[in-house]
Every structure is written in C-alpha cells, then in structure tokens.
Amino acid sequence: MSVVIAIAQQKGGAGKSTIAASLAVALAASGRRVALLDTDPQATLGRWWALRQDQPRATPLTFEAPSGWRVTGAVERLRRDHDALLIDTAPHAETDSRVAIRAAELVIVPMQPSGPDLWASEATLKLAAAEKRPARILLNRVPATGRLKDQILAELAARGLATLGPGLGNRTAFTTAFMQGLTATETAPRGLAALEILACLEAMIPLLKETH
Numbered sequence: 001m002s003v004v005i006a007i008a009q010q011k012g013g014a015g016k017s018t019i020a021a022s023l024a025v026a027l028a029a030s031g032r033r034v035a036l037l038d039t040d041p042q043a044t045l046g047r048w049w050a051l052r053q054d055q056p057r058a059t060p061l062t063f064e065a066p067s068g069w070r071v072t073g074a075v076e077r078l079r080r081d082h083d084a085l086l087i088d089t090a091p092h093a094e095t096d097s098r099v100a101i102r103a104a105e106l107v108i109v110p111m112q113p114s115g116p117d118l119w120a121s122e123a124t125l126k127l128a129a130a131e132k133r134p135a136r137i138l139l140n141r142v143p144a145t146g147r148l149k150d151q152i153l154a155e156l157a158a159r160g161l162a163t164l165g166p167g168l169g170n171r172t173a174f175t176t177a178f179m180q181g182l183t184a185t186e187t188a189p190r191g192l193a194a195l196e197i198l199a200c201l202e203a204m205i206p207l208l209k210e211t212h
C-alpha cells in the first residue's frame, strides 16, 4: 500500500522543493520506503540529490526526475515498492501540476503568510478541487513575532481552507542543510526547523490513513 503526496503551488519560491525534500527524508527516517520525484525542469531537487551522493549520513531514499507525461508511469511503477511518494512540482506550470495532483492522494500547498501569496494559492487550490484531491496549506517562513500568522489563519478559516499543522518558521537551517544535499532533520535534528518538520509529519500521518 502506498500513498502519493504532491507538493504544489504555482507561486515561485514558496518552499515546494525544500518541503518535499524535508518531508521525504523525515518519512524515510521513520522507516518508510520513500521515493522523491522532481518534476520541475529547474531540477532543484536534482541538484540537491547530486550533492547528497557525497553525504555518508544521508538517509536512504529513491530519487527520480520524470517529466511531463512520464510522471504518471513513474508514479505507478514506484508505488509498487514504496510506502510513500512525494512529488515536487514546477511553478507556473498548470498542465504539469495537474498531472502530479491527479496522481496524488494528498496535495500540500506551501504558502508564505501574505495576501499576495494567499491570492496566488487560489489557482493551485482550484486545481486540487477540480481533481477532487484533498489539499492542505502548509504555512512557510512564518515570522516569529507579530500578528501576521493569526491574520492569515483567519483568512484561511473564512475561506474554509485547512492547514497542515502549525507551519514552518523562517529558518536558515532549511537552506544551509539543502545546500549540502541534506535536510534540517539530518544536520540539526534537535533544532527548531527539524522539530517543525516532524510536527508537520505528525499532522500528515492521519490524513494518509484516511486516504486508504
């Protein structure tokens, strides 16, 4: 039995690739067989994966970079011998995002807490709704202080949009780990970035069970 999770957000730079890698590694470290798919021609995760080959402490997982129509076939094949598949998607690519969303049981939409980011998320959320896939917003780069998060949470609640756990702060640990081909749970397992990823995973697990 396998579960497929698409990380989609048409707005660029929202944190899709960082979150896809972080969740894939955390799931793999919890004993699951995990495949990470990079469907973005920018190949951000491909670069990360290349760096990862020089890291003896990297948690083992499968990586593939299928594009366009090949994504569906790759997902079907990888489902057979993996517990979880995470698909990173490109920004500004409705057709390709649709393929990934259609293949998924859960869509995670990373979103920075701001009006423009919320408005830009609408296209991705509509796509998930059109494909009848459950979507959860993952607030990313949330400022440590101020009322912004509460304001955005109120906006989301008013629109009936659900979030995945409390979200992720604006933390350099995500970026420094990524630049080494690792993730925060690997480089600083006791740090706040790692703890936030684990909280996100905890919020995700019950949703994965619901999809079966």
Ligand SMILES: Nc1ncnc2c1ncn2[C@@H]1O[C@H](COP(=O)(O)OP(=O)(O)OP(=O)(O)O)[C@@H](O)[C@H]1O
Pocket: 009, 011, 012, 013, 014, 015, 016, 017, 018, 019, 040, 042, 044, 089, 090, 091, 140, 141, 142, 168, 169, 170, 171, 172, 174, 175, 178
């Ligand atoms: N929680 C965070 N804290 C600090 N920096 C972050 C966080 N999440 C992402 N970043 C940084 O923001 C930038 C964009 O992140 P990332 O590449 O994951 O976004 P993306 O949505 O995949 O972008 P694209 O749309 O171009 O594919 C990167 O420099 C990344 O290191």
Ligand SMILES: [Mg+2]
Pocket: 016, 017, 018, 040, 044, 088, 089
């Ligand atoms: Mg990306």
